[in-house]
Amino acid sequence: MGSALRDAARQAFVHGLHVTLLVSAGLLLLGALMALRLPRAMRCEAAAVEVPAPRGAVESRVSV
Secondary structure, eight states, rough: HHHHHHHHHHHHHHHHHHHHHHHHHHHHHHHHHHHHHHHHOOOOOOOOOOOOOOOOOOOOOOOO
């Protein structure tokens, strides 16, 4: 009885891993296809970005 239960549990666990692997692979492929299509679908204009001037260096409070 114990070995049959252990074998059934092992088979169920491995089956679950296989299902998870296949679903993950499908989602990965779907994401890759969406990523390939995304740049063609998006039309973004370059926005003017202001870069702030650098601030003066501050003395470190940490002793070396």
